[in-house]
Amino acid sequence: MEIFQYDFMVRALVASSIVGLICPLMGMFIVFKKLSLIGDSLSHIALSGIAGATILGANPILGSLIASSISAIIIDKLRVNLKEYADLSIAIIMALGVGISGILISVSNVNFDLFSFMYGSIATVNKDDITIIIITAFMIILFIKLFFKELVYITFDEENAKFSKIPVKFINTIFMILVAASITITLRIVGVLLVSSLIAIPVATSLKVAKSFKNAIFYSVLFGEIAILSGVIASFYLDLPPGGTIVVISVVQLLIVSFFSKIINKNKVKMVFNK
Template sequence: MEIFQYAFMQKAFVVGIMLAVIIPCIGIVVVLKRLSMIGDALSHTSLAGIAAGLIMGVNPVLGAILLCIIAAFGIEFIRKKIPKYSEMSIAIIMSAGIGLAGVLSGFVKNTANFNSFLFGSIVAISDFEMYLVAGISFFVLLAFIFLYKELFYVSMDERSARLAGIPVNTVNFIFTILTAITVSIAARTVGALIVSSLMVVPVACGMQFGKSYKQTVIYSIISAVIFTVVGLFVSYYRELKPGGTIVLVGVMTLLFIILTKRIMGKSLS
């Protein structure tokens, strides 16, 4: 097929599919913990990290990862202080991140540099970024498989998980770090939009079909992969922006599923 003769499209498919597998894995835990917006919060914070890295002369990607980890723990911290309104923690950290990024970016001398780190696009991925995504995908997948049961308990109900003898704090700790690293790297590579939407939309679709946690995870991953592949095809042949197209394909599919379920449900009753 013509679309696959270009290296940049091949990379887009490879990286896109890798991320479509791991981001919903993180997403389902995040959604169940009522932290759906964490992807947005962290990707905004990572901008501040990039600016900080550039100002201090540290590797900006490292700066982004570090600040993302701090922000993710900040979210965890606030969430525990105000457990009833856990989404508030995200709003606080997100505004802190945007504010910090805004102020710090004023101090960055060379915006060319800044822009090249801000700017992520699924159709312009360097080799280094591809390996980075492959590495992080491997770790996330490994952690998700090894901690499968633990994450399930923790995301459902932390208190009973603790009673069942699960090291809740350790599991949360590992998961928070993985989330932070994934978001900071993926947002730089494919853009924040794709990352934050793949975290939630496929999970919402998976929940429409899944009758158990395991089924939901599998359906979420399948839908994320489908959205990414279809989105890339559509954006290639219709000359559309790839990030937005992938997101819209996802949201439209979700709407379609919800509507058909309603109609089917009505005709059954």
């Protein structure tokens, strides 16, 4: 295939395949924690981190990771304190991110490629980015493997998890930092405006066919990988922006799966009545 003749596309496919695994994997817990829009919030904060790091001459990914990690911890603290209005924590941090990034970009003399940050620029993924993505993915997978039962318990019943002497604060803090890390590595692929879609849509699609939580994780990763890899390949051959292409394919997947799941459920109901 022509696509494998270009080093930048090989790097893009490697990065995409890892992101396609990590985002839906983290997305399962994020969605059930009712934090589906956290990607939008942290991605805007990450943009301010990128702007600040670029002004200082530092690594943009490192800057975005620091900014989004701190903000993720703040969101978790606000979520606990606000309780019934927990979604306000996401709105507050997103507004702060938009404000700070706007100020930094406008007052600096550095030229920012805003389009690539907003919608992703997968062609710019380099070897250092790949290394950071692999390390981040390893940490996320290791954390979920070590604390899977505790994470599930906290996700569905945080109050009782506290009474069961599970270190809820510690696990939540590490989880939120890793959420920030997963969003940071995703920015290169789909950009600030579309990062939430890669977290939420594969999960929504998986819930249409899954029969258990673990089953849903498997399907969400499967749908995520199909969407992101086919999106990258299609964007290369059709000369389309990869972020938007990935999101459109994800939504099409959701619509197709929803359509066929309705047909299957109707047939099951008919079979029950016929019996």
